[in-house]
Amino acid sequence: MSVQASAAQPPRIEPPRIALVGNPNCGKTALFNALTGSRQKVANYPGVTVERKTGHAVSPLGRRVQVIDLPGTYSLRARSPDEEVTRDVVLGRFAHEEGPDALVCVADATNLRLNLRLVIELKRLGRPIILALNMMDAADKRGCRIDVATLSAMLGVPVVPTVAIRSGGVAGLLNQIDRTVASAFECAEPCSWSEPSSRDLRAYHQEVESILARCVTDAGLPPLATQRVDTILLHPVFGLLFLFAVLFLMFQAVFAWAAAPMELIDGAIGGVKDWVDTTLPDGALRSLLTDGIIAGVGSVVIFLPQILVLFFFILVLEATGYLARAAFLLDRLMGGVGLHGRAFIPLLSSFACAVPGVMAARTIENRADRLATIMIAPLMTCSARLPVYTLLIAAFVPDKPVLGGMVGLPGLVMFALYAAGILSALSVAFVLKRTVFKGAREPLLMELPAYRLPNPRDIALGLFERAKVFLTRAGTTIFALMIVMWFLASFPGAPADATEPAIHYSAAGMIGHALEPLLAPIGFPWQIAVALVPGIAAREVAVGVLGTIYALSGSGEALHASLAGALAESWSLPTALALLAWYVFAPQCLATLSVVRRETNGWFWPAVMFAYMIALAYGAAFVVFRVASGLL
Amino acid sequence: MTLPSPSDGDLRLHQLRKGQPATVTGVDESVVVTTLPAGELERRMIEMGLVEGSRVVILHEGFPGRDPIAIRVNEHTLALRRAEARAVRVAPLA
């Protein structure tokens, strides 16, 4: 090793960096996962990836390469914030980061035309390029014939066929990365790029046509099955009916399918609690374990089956390609309140959690449309609100079959709560689009991908991932909050002449009593006041806190009764209804507010969001409580 | 190739019947009211494959007002609104 040589050309410590660039939905993230062993979200609609993600791949020669996955785009002329990420990374404009050493252009082999146009645009950057012809399996199945050697010669870049979703489907790409990276180091001159004019775009298009004429010997069949299915699913009447039926089934199933496993978990938790009760001597430790941790964390964990059912539906809808159809079907209807059809996708993700929902709004091009979508996303009932709904429904709604036994009353109430969230979101959007976010809607120009059967393994992995996130959260954040709440609810202890359960005299009791006057007009007792405070950190904690409070308030015998039973005894129906109304609008958790801050670059919009939602929540709870008290 | 006869000399994509194949003969955004800066809609359409010579056919129509429409453009399917489809000049294939 010579010192001089390394002084002249300092050795690179960082591994070479390659970026995956291509049209939306061509399989970049699937390739990324195959190359790096990651588990980033893959789904069958354009606009899944909205951020830059990095990972490491090891090439067959043992070289470590940093791989960057990017949002899909049709051109470097970014139209929306997600596409800006792609442009900035590719051009080396991203903060504190040089441009990538090489680009892997990913193209959907079943639809080369649009993909190759981007390749031609990217070639002008002068960076080393590899073209990955992805989805070769689908292309073969449709009888599409591509002459890879000629394509490579005409484009002047190496071309490798890949099948991102098959094991070993990226071996050729890894070999090519080795070759390209070995020769890529010298030519890292800064990119020059200027926005192509429509004349340039037509010229690129001509170039693509002449390449296609030589390289595609058979364009294959169109996706006939997809077209046949779409004659029904995109039918003006049946299509919409089907969409509403799917949504109804989804909310109904969250209730119905999850009931049995929830009872099992409930039984198991009760068993553990009994065991602790009989094994440990009475005292603070036993109380911490049973009243704090088991009652608190347990009352959250029990909702795992419901969360999984909800995610099952969302994962299947995403994987089949139906989401883009829903956006199509709803474009006109959502246009009625001024929203873009595409807003349906972020809004549907918000049923799982508002955080990815708010981020998915990046794919909406126009700033006013995007802000309107972000502002209403938290009104979609997120999965963390499910526990609150379920608990109150179990406590107050009798389990009677309705509609001729087709659905249960609890499921119907659940659907009504979801519908209340959706309708209020649409009304807020209507008001926003007529006041602060005035202006015509952006044009709709969206590719409808061919349907794909979801891979059961992917769905299972997705659910497993969700379960892990949920249980980790229950084991960390919620666990810690519950211990804190148990201490607050247990100390200081009751005075000698206490007439009420000890919790009345504790710190939590004091906080609750201090807040009580504020919440009395909407019918909330002090126990709810205590639960709402940590509920802002994580909504489902509210249920856990109620679990602890009522466990500590109960006398020895009543302790075994379920939380739902305890609530049914101690709350009036108007109070329960008011709490449900509160939670339809409940001010979102801290995670949502901070992601809104990040996406809007400031505290203004999160502050507005918090204010309007708390006002709506208070107002709705007030009206519901008063009306219900008057009627009942 | 036959040139469009004078009667349908200025046929637009949104006027096509469902299932009637056509080729794109031009993109002219001047007939569309849009929030986008001048020239932007035309470029987006070209990027999405709506460019001279492309084969198009309307596959599905939405609700209400048979809007938006899903069209097959060469090898892919595209959803767009009738309002913007006005910008695409087409010649029906017999």
Ligand SMILES: Nc1nc2c(ncn2[C@@H]2O[C@H](COP(=O)(O)OP(=O)(O)OP(=O)(O)O)[C@@H](O)[C@H]2O)c(=O)[nH]1
């Ligand atoms: N048959 C087949 N399907 C594939 C292949 N690669 C990806 N897919 C599927 O294509 C769809 C899109 O894949 P993604 O990896 O999410 O696409 P993307 O390019 O990252 O999409 P955006 O993030 O939206 O730009 C998913 O349904 C994948 O399962 C492939 O090689 N063959």
Ligand SMILES: [Mg+2]
């Ligand atoms: Mg992706």
